[in-house]
Amino acid sequence: MKHLALMMATGLAAGLLAHSLTPAAAGERYGQRPPVVLSPDLSAPWVLQLRSPAAPRGGTVVYRSTRQPAARQVMYQRPRGVAPQRVAAAGTARSKPAAQPQIDQRFLPQMVRYDSAEKPGTIVIDTNNKYLYYVTGNGQARRYGVGVGKPGFEWAGTHRITRKAEWPQWNPPAEMITRVRLNEGRILPTHMEGGPDNPLGARAMYLGSTLYRIHGTNAPWTIGQAVSSGCIRMRNEDVVDLYERASVGAKVIVI
Numbered sequence: 001m002k003h004l005a006l007m008m009a010t011g012l013a014a015g016l017l018a019h020s021l022t023p024a025a026a027g028e029r030y031g032q033r034p035p036v037v038l039s040p041d042l043s044a045p046w047v048l049q050l051r052s053p054a055a056p057r058g059g060t061v062v063y064r065s066t067r068q069p070a071a072r073q074v075m076y077q078r079p080r081g082v083a084p085q086r087v088a089a090a091g092t093a094r095s096k097p098a099a100q101p102q103i104d105q106r107f108l109p110q111m112v113r114y115d116s117a118e119k120p121g122t123i124v125i126d127t128n129n130k131y132l133y134y135v136t137g138n139g140q141a142r143r144y145g146v147g148v149g150k151p152g153f154e155w156a157g158t159h160r161i162t163r164k165a166e167w168p169q170w171n172p173p174a175e176m177i178t179r180v181r182l183n184e185g186r187i188l189p190t191h192m193e194g195g196p197d198n199p200l201g202a203r204a205m206y207l208g209s210t211l212y213r214i215h216g217t218n219a220p221w222t223i224g225q226a227v228s229s230g231c232i233r234m235r236n237e238d239v240v241d242l243y244e245r246a247s248v249g250a251k252v253i254v255i
Contacts, residue, residue: 107131107145107224109238114141123161123214123242123252125232127154130224132214132232134245144242147217147233150226159208161250164243167194168204173211176229202236203243207252214252215239 107130118124120137127148133141149155170192172180177188192198201216214232216239217223223235232254234242 103145103221103235104224109142109144109241111136111140112143113139114143115139116141118251118253121245121247121250123246123250125214125252125254127156127226127254130226132234132242134242142245144234144238145223146214147222147225147227149228149230153228153230154226155212155230156254158251158253159210159212161205161214161246161248161252162208163206164246164248165194165204165206166243167198167202168200168213168215169194170198170200201233201239203239205243205246205252214242 112133114133114135116122116124116133116135118135120135122135124133124135124141125131125146125148126133130146130148132144132146134144135141171190172188177190180186180188194200197218199218200213201218204213204215206213212230212232214234216236217233218236220235222233227233
């Protein structure tokens with residue numbers, strides 16, 4: 001009997017304990033919860049997943065525009081199959097080393113007083129001062145800065161423009177290829193199609209039956225220096241301008 005009474009008392013106590021805990025448990029389950037806070041930008045988690053394949057995992061991709069202001073560019077007509085060449089108005093180019101200085105302002109095109117007995121349309125190149133004069137008459141000329149032959153490659157004489165070419169091809173003479181390989185350790189191509197990477201630049205005017213030309217350059221920061229193998233080099237902007245003015249048959253005087 002005692003054993004039965006003990007079991008009944010224990011069951012009653014357990015039932016009372018369960019009854020006392022039920023309301024609290026129900027309140028805990030169905031009571032008011034703290035509000036759910038959402039990000040104001042619901043698209044953020046999705047956008048963060050749109051990473052470039054090259055971006056580090058979890059990193060941020062920053063897209064920068066490579067477009068330059070149109071006012072600071074000059075676009076040249078190019079040969080078929082060649083990508084556009086954009087040259088900054090100040091005379092810089094894509095391949096210009098960052099450490100190179102800008103072109104000296106005195107080598108930019110300008111009209112100057114020039115007393116000469118030569119007829120309008122004549123080109124006079126002053127290799128000592130690195131200037132090219134296009135005689136316009138009335139005691140004036142349009143002056144451009146040029147690069148000229150380096151020491152040992154200077155020359156002087158009078159010739160005429162026998163041919164003009166847009167985006168000319170380059171065929172270095174065999175002796176030049178050998179000289180550059182031996183003296184500079186560089187291997188020049190035997191032929192290069194015209195285009196922005198061609199050392200002859202955007203235009204060329206061939207002088208007589210010589211190998212010399214007045215041509216553009218893809219290294220405009222060398223204007224005003226003695227750096228060539230005898231050719232007269234100009235900025236692409238300037239050689240295009242001169243090309244439109246000068247005619248085949250025009251006299252060219254190199255002094």
